[in-house]
Amino acid sequence: MLQSVDARTGSPVGAQFPESTPAEIDQAVAAAVAVADAFAATSAAQRASLLRALAVALEGSRESLVALADRETGLGLPRLNGELDRTAFQLRGFADVLDQGIAHAVVDDPAVAGAPPVGRPRLAKVRVPVGPVAMFSASNFPFAFSVLGGDTAAALAAGCPVVVKGHPAHPELTRQTVALAQGVVAAEGLPAGVFSLVQGGSIAVGVHLAQAPGITAIAFTGSFKGGTALAKIAADRPRPVPFYGELGSVNPLVVLPAAAEKNGAELANTLAGSICLGAGQFCTSPGVIVVQKDAASDAFVAAFAQALQALQPHTMLSSAIRSTFDKGVARWKSTASLKPLVDGSAEASAPPRPFLAEVQAADFIADHNLHEEVFGSAALVVRTASVEETLAVLRAIGGSLTVTLWGAETESEATRSLVRAATQIAGRVLFAGVPTGVAVTTAQHHGGPFPASTQPFTTSVGYAALDRFLRPVALQDAPDWLVARKGVPC
Amino acid sequence: MLQSVDARTGSPVGAQFPESTPAEIDQAVAAAVAVADAFAATSAAQRASLLRALAVALEGSRESLVALADRETGLGLPRLNGELDRTAFQLRGFADVLDQGIAHAVVDDPAVAGAPPVGRPRLAKVRVPVGPVAMFSASNFPFAFSVLGGDTAAALAAGCPVVVKGHPAHPELTRQTVALAQGVVAAEGLPAGVFSLVQGGSIAVGVHLAQAPGITAIAFTGSFKGGTALAKIAADRPRPVPFYGELGSVNPLVVLPAAAEKNGAELANTLAGSICLGAGQFCTSPGVIVVQKDAASDAFVAAFAQALQALQPHTMLSSAIRSTFDKGVARWKSTASLKPLVDGSAEASAPPRPFLAEVQAADFIADHNLHEEVFGSAALVVRTASVEETLAVLRAIGGSLTVTLWGAETESEATRSLVRAATQIAGRVLFAGVPTGVAVTTAQHHGGPFPASTQPFTTSVGYAALDRFLRPVALQDAPDWLVARKGVPC
Numbered sequence: 001m002l003q004s005v006d007a008r009t010g011s012p013v014g015a016q017f018p019e020s021t022p023a024e025i026d027q028a029v030a031a032a033v034a035v036a037d038a039f040a041a042t043s044a045a046q047r048a049s050l051l052r053a054l055a056v057a058l059e060g061s062r063e064s065l066v067a068l069a070d071r072e073t074g075l076g077l078p079r080l081n082g083e084l085d086r087t088a089f090q091l092r093g094f095a096d097v098l099d100q101g102i103a104h105a106v107v108d109d110p111a112v113a114g115a116p117p118v119g120r121p122r123l124a125k126v127r128v129p130v131g132p133v134a135m136f137s138a139s140n141f142p143f144a145f146s147v148l149g150g151d152t153a154a155a156l157a158a159g160c161p162v163v164v165k166g167h168p169a170h171p172e173l174t175r176q177t178v179a180l181a182q183g184v185v186a187a188e189g190l191p192a193g194v195f196s197l198v199q200g201g202s203i204a205v206g207v208h209l210a211q212a213p214g215i216t217a218i219a220f221t222g223s224f225k226g227g228t229a230l231a232k233i234a235a236d237r238p239r240p241v242p243f244y245g246e247l248g249s250v251n252p253l254v255v256l257p258a259a260a261e262k263n264g265a266e267l268a269n270t271l272a273g274s275i276c277l278g279a280g281q282f283c284t285s286p287g288v289i290v291v292q293k294d295a296a297s298d299a300f301v302a303a304f305a306q307a308l309q310a311l312q313p314h315t316m317l318s319s320a321i322r323s324t325f326d327k328g329v330a331r332w333k334s335t336a337s338l339k340p341l342v343d344g345s346a347e348a349s350a351p352p353r354p355f356l357a358e359v360q361a362a363d364f365i366a367d368h369n370l371h372e373e374v375f376g377s378a379a380l381v382v383r384t385a386s387v388e389e390t391l392a393v394l395r396a397i398g399g400s401l402t403v404t405l406w407g408a409e410t411e412s413e414a415t416r417s418l419v420r421a422a423t424q425i426a427g428r429v430l431f432a433g434v435p436t437g438v439a440v441t442t443a444q445h446h447g448g449p450f451p452a453s454t455q456p457f458t459t460s461v462g463y464a465a466l467d468r469f470l471r472p473v474a475l476q477d478a479p480d481w482l483v484a485r486k487g488v489p490c
Numbered sequence: 491m492l493q494s495v496d497a498r499t500g501s502p503v504g505a506q507f508p509e510s511t512p513a514e515i516d517q518a519v520a521a522a523v524a525v526a527d528a529f530a531a532t533s534a535a536q537r538a539s540l541l542r543a544l545a546v547a548l549e550g551s552r553e554s555l556v557a558l559a560d561r562e563t564g565l566g567l568p569r570l571n572g573e574l575d576r577t578a579f580q581l582r583g584f585a586d587v588l589d590q591g592i593a594h595a596v597v598d599d600p601a602v603a604g605a606p607p608v609g610r611p612r613l614a615k616v617r618v619p620v621g622p623v624a625m626f627s628a629s630n631f632p633f634a635f636s637v638l639g640g641d642t643a644a645a646l647a648a649g650c651p652v653v654v655k656g657h658p659a660h661p662e663l664t665r666q667t668v669a670l671a672q673g674v675v676a677a678e679g680l681p682a683g684v685f686s687l688v689q690g691g692s693i694a695v696g697v698h699l700a701q702a703p704g705i706t707a708i709a710f711t712g713s714f715k716g717g718t719a720l721a722k723i724a725a726d727r728p729r730p731v732p733f734y735g736e737l738g739s740v741n742p743l744v745v746l747p748a749a750a751e752k753n754g755a756e757l758a759n760t761l762a763g764s765i766c767l768g769a770g771q772f773c774t775s776p777g778v779i780v781v782q783k784d785a786a787s788d789a790f791v792a793a794f795a796q797a798l799q800a801l802q803p804h805t806m807l808s809s810a811i812r813s814t815f816d817k818g819v820a821r822w823k824s825t826a827s828l829k830p831l832v833d834g835s836a837e838a839s840a841p842p843r844p845f846l847a848e849v850q851a852a853d854f855i856a857d858h859n860l861h862e863e864v865f866g867s868a869a870l871v872v873r874t875a876s877v878e879e880t881l882a883v884l885r886a887i888g889g890s891l892t893v894t895l896w897g898a899e900t901e902s903e904a905t906r907s908l909v910r911a912a913t914q915i916a917g918r919v920l921f922a923g924v925p926t927g928v929a930v931t932t933a934q935h936h937g938g939p940f941p942a943s944t945q946p947f948t949t950s951v952g953y954a955a956l957d958r959f960l961r962p963v964a965l966q967d968a969p970d971w972l973v974a975r976k977g978v979p980c
Contacts, residue, residue, distance in 0.1 A: 037910055082606070089607035109933040116572065117579035120929035121922070125954075128913045235725055239888060239940050242947065398729060411971035416980040419972060420527055423618045423963045423979065432611070432967040439610035443599040445964040450729050457732065457961055464615075464962070471947055472954070473913045474935035477922040481901035482909060489913065490906040 002199060004172040007074030008315050014172065019200030025208050031193030032132035032161035033214040039194050040129040040159045040489040044103050046188075047157055048095035053184045054148055055088035055095075061180055065173065069142045072170040074315040075278060080143070087143040090150055090440045094157040097442075097463045103127065103158060103470060104487035111477075121477050126487040127470035129159035130242070131216030134209050136230070137167040137174065138221035139317050140281040146170065147177040147197075150440070150461055151219035151244075158469035159489070160217070161194045165209055168201035169318045175199075203229075210234055210243075217469060220245040221283070221460065224373070224451055231454045244468050245454035246447060249400040250287035250373050251435045254390060254418065257294055259407030264300035267406060272307035274434035276354055279313035280377035281321070284402055284435040287373055288364075289381045290390050301358070301381055305341040308354045313377045315351050321375065322352060328374030329355045335370070337363035341381065352376060361389040365396040387414045394421045399449035399456070402428045402435035425449055427456060492691060494662040497564030498805050500839075504662065509690030515698050521683030522622035522651035523704040529684050530619040530649045530979040534593050536678075537647055538585035543674045544638055545578035545585075551670055555663065559632045562660040564805040565768060570633070577633040580640055580930045584647040587932075587953045593617065593648060593960060594977035601967075611967050616977040617960035619649035620732070621706030624699050626720070627657040627664065628711035629807050630771040636660070637667040637687075640930070640951055641709035641734075648959035649979070650707070651684045655699055658691035659808045665689075693719075700724055700733075707959060710735040711773070711950065714863070714941055721944045734958050735944035736937060739890040740777035740863050741925045744880060744908065747784055749897030754790035757896060762797035764924035766844055769803035770867035771811070774892055774925040777863055778854075779871045780880050791848070791871055795831040798844045803867045805841050811865065812842060818864030819845045825860070827853035831871065842866060851879040855886040877904045884911045889939035889946070892918045892925035915939055917946060 001016040020028070058065070066080045073080070097103075107125040112118060133155040138145040145151070147164050155162045166174035178197040185195050198209055206226075210218055210233045218234050218241060220227050227245035234243035259267060274286055289304070291297045316322040326348065332338055337359050344353030354377040361384040364370050370380060384390045394403065403422035408415040408431055422429045427448035428438075438446055444462025447453035453460075458468045475482065482490075491506040510518070548555070556570045563570070587593075597615040602608060623645040628635040635641070637654050645652045656664035668687040675685050688699055696716075700708055700723045708724050708731060710717050717735035724733035749757060764776055779794070781787045806812040816838065822828055827849050834843030844867040851874040854860050860870060874880045884893065893912035898905040898921055912919045917938035918928075928936055934952025937943035943950075948958045965972065972980075 040910075086607040107933040109929075109931045116927060117576040117930055120931055123929060123931055123933040125933040125935055126913075131914070232725075235722075240944075409969045409971075411969075415971075420530075420980040423616075424621070426963065427961075428964040428966060429968075430966040431969055431972075437606060439599075439613060440607060441599045441610055441613055443597045443613040443615040443964055445615055445962045449961075454730075457957075459962070462964075467947075471917075471939075472935045472949065473916065474918040474933055474952075476918060476920040478919075479899045479901075479921055481899075481905075482921075490910040 002168055002171040002201060004072055005318070006071050007317060010319055013071065019202060019205055020198040022208050025198045025205065025212065028163050028196035028198050029132060029209070029212040029214040031196055032163050035191040035193035036131050036161055038191065039161055042159060043488060044098040044101065047159060048098040050184065050188045050190065051091045051095040051153060051157060053188055054181060055091040057180050057184050058084060058088050058148060065176060068173045068176060069170065072173050073142050073317050075142070076314060079278060083141060083143045086440065087148055090144070091148065091153050093440055093463060094153045094466070097466065098157055103466065106487045124475045124478055124483065125472055126475060128473050128489050130469050130471050131160060132163060132214055133160045133469060134163050134165060134215045134218045136165045136206065136218070136220040136222060139167045139169040139321070140278070142170045142173050145221045147174055148181060150465055151221070154465035155219065155469050158466055160469045163196045163198060163209065163215070165206055166197055166199040168199070171199060206230060207233060211237060213239070215241060217241050218243045219460065219468070222247070224248065227454065242468070243454055244458055244460060246283065246460045247451055247453065248283040248373055248375065249448065249452040250371065250397060251284055251400055251402045251404070252288040252290055252394060252397055253286040253404040253435070254290045254406065255297065255300055256405065256407030257292055257296055258409070260291070260296040260300040262407070264296060265303050268300055268303035269307045270434060271304055272311055274436045275308060275379050276311040276313045276377045277436050279316050279352060281317055281375065282436045284438060286404065286435055287379050288397065289379055290384060290393050291381055292384050292390070301341070305356055308342045308356050309344070311354060313352050313354060316376060322348065325352060325374065325376035325378070328376070329378055331369070332357055332374065332378070335367070337367065338380070354378065356381065358383060361385070361393055365392055371397055387417065391417060391421045394425055398425055399452045400426045401446060401448045401452045402426050402430060404430040404435055427452065427459070492658055492661040492689060494562055495808070496561050497807060500809055503561065509692060509695055510688040512698050515688045515695065515702065518653050518686035518688050519622060519702040519704040521686055522653050525681040525683035526621050526651055528681065529651055532649060533978060534588040534591065537649060538588040540674065540678045540680065541581045541585040541643060541647060543678055544671060545581040547670050547674050548574060548578050548638060555666060558663045558666060559660065562663050563632050563807050565632070566804060569768060573631060573633045576930065577638055580634070581638065581643050583930055583953060584643045584956070587956065588647055593956065596977045614965045614968055614973065615962055616965060618963050618979050620959050620961050621650060622653060622704050623650045623959060624653050624655060624705045624708045626655045626696065626708070626710040626712060629657045629659040629811065630768070632660045632663055635711045637664055638671060640955055641711070644955035645709065645959050648956055650959045653686045653688060653699065653705070655696055656687055656689040658689070661689060696720060697723060701727060703729070705731060707731050708733045709950065709958070712737070714738065717944065732958065733944055734948055734950065736773065736950045737941055737943065738773040738863055738865065739938065739942040740861065740887060741774055741890055741892045741894070742778040742780055742884060742887055743776040743894040743925070744780045744896065745787065745790055746895070746897030747782055747786055748899070750781070750786040750790040752897070754786060755793050758790055758793035759797045760924060761794055762801055764926045765798065765869050766801040766803045766867045767926050769806050769842060771807055771865065772926045774928060776894065776925055777869050778887065779869055780874060780883050781871055782874050782880070795846055798832045798846050799834070801844060803842050803844060806866065812838065815842060815864065815866035815868070818866070819868055821859070822847055822864065822868070825857070827857065828870070844868065846871065848873060851875070851883050855882055861887055877907065881907060881911045884915055888915055889942045890916045891936060891938045891942045892916050892920060894920040894925055917942065917949070
């Protein structure tokens, strides 16, 4: 059973309601399959109109949706209003991308007379929507990575029907956002199967959806455990389908001596703020801070610990997430190699306290448990004696959504080697600011080597997210009537 | 032990030589890892020079290599000379693509002032070479999908060191081509680790290579059985890596009544030739011919069977492949629903005879065994009573490198639905000619839904093959010195 819960009080709100049954899930997928061809054949303009209408509808219900989201997630009105803005911006952004003709672009190679390899037939590469997409919502972005978030926007833009798996931590917001979206789909003259919801807190619901034969691709944002389990299910289907999983990461942030010396105090405050933002419930929250051992770096660590000590994260998204955070912190506290710097444990009924501990590079590298994310306002300061040790720390982490390098403004063998190591393990490398906050733009890449993503060549944020749902097909010697469709599927 | 064998006589030539040991495989991977950063940081011009020098070297040793390939594969001099031409053309083609700046292209989004979601930092998306690539050679293209084939060309173009797993069916050609390539690598002033060979006929060699921690991507062309086994190994590594497997398919070819009426006799000859080309040992060989039931179609089937009966395929690549072909044909012959049309069984010591049988659509759809490829000059004619049944046949096949539609020149609901079904299950859809022969060009897409490929959004032929080895990374607020590198890795 599903139950809306007030995140701050832990009290249930309203009646329980049932999970989707296997038959209901099959029905949602069947509806998506039934309309897939017709939706694939819509024009880019029709889908752009749908996306813009969804943005308008979201904004039109802003007050009630944000209030409901705040009750179910505890993320606070300013953040949630900003997140709704971003979600609407993103829907409109994909509409703009459709207007530019990207979805139906044709790579046209004219025929060349003569024998191969120079001679060739006419080949035109188009892209076809992959088909019905299962979209697994995340708990930590109830708008931007939930019902009408980036994955949904990208799939609809591509011409793929979407079956949303709602997140059980915000079930009432999910239902209301889906109702809104379904109204828009109908008003745009599109069939209902374009957009369906399945809901449930049990693993069985997600597994049944991921195994449904009609599903042709899966988008997922969530935990490492859930994501790797679903990835395996996607790969073990009689017909495997792409599984685009964004599983979070520890987002190492390297503070080079140059940065600690130049403006260490300011950076310490910025970093502490990033770690406590949204109670640390971001896939891009910095979890490993790599700092060398010198006077300026020591001062930075002291200022950073002091700044973090002074901050108070808000209530976490759910009691389950809070419990996992408390266990992660307890695990760290029982690790002999860690020296706590900020250790404000809190009662489960009170908001969480940030946690920070220091560890020597060699101990960090040797202990694989320390490379795992603790989701929430918790981080490790890893002290390194040299650039070589910093490189070894990055390599031990192995895969991350982001790496941040502060103080790499001057080119040197050291900064080059750090950039090299950072680009080898991350999908985004920052040289200023903090990794929390992911701009929605064409050049964005949100995804990194395992365990950050299951498909690190793809992105789940930014307009290249569209590429996950458009499969290339080469048309050889296509007849005139097909050429005249200019890349729009039949 | 490895042994060069004369494909036509089955006689061993020269002495046996040992497989690569685990230590030797580790050494090859370690050498690739050691040079990966330096090779990634080469300019596009340096890599283009390498590719062109490899093409020149191949052509310079044409006579001896083609003679050796002919002895080890039995594919014949004209075909092998053509294949060498294609391989050199492809190496030069990737060099041209590098000259165009594609590998180091930067997607640059300038900073926008103001608060998010509109405001954003500067983001520049570049691509970084993924790292050492394990390349599994195929037996059926001893040049174009072997040591210096498309996968190697694409990986080297991307800036990735390559560890070639040689195919045991042409071990001496493999050794000589590798020696040639290693000479070119040295002459170009590049470190030896850029290009290594491991060899062996046992499964253990491939498994050890696929599991080597230093390998960051795997390219494979070969059987369904071998490819799916290696795909699982790649996914089960502690750090999974992309597995680009091209596993072959049945390549349905639909002869619509319009085509059968217009020039059925000519098409029948063309099709028979395609099935016997290279003794049917192409991943794009047409294995399922879908023909409706009307007078023109009946005449086409009769002419096609007659044309096929008159052809004599040459010796197959190896006794193992021949044995698998014979078993596949025997399985078909024991299937009650099949009516043999061309059934010239041959002694194992003689070249194979083509095989053709007719089956009704309903029987084909119901029998999953019939959807599996029989590698060689063997095909099924599936008779359908309607376009709907033809669509059902295509959907039952589910995934293929190619679908060919003959007679779709006129737009109608029927041709639209056929194009739709074809693009949904294939990576390339042809409207004239035969699927054997794959042009190397930008618009090519060689890859299709499972079981044709393990990564159907990517291609193993054509210049987009490069995309498999270049992983996107977004640089946020990059310092000037890094911007000045214009996308070239550090």
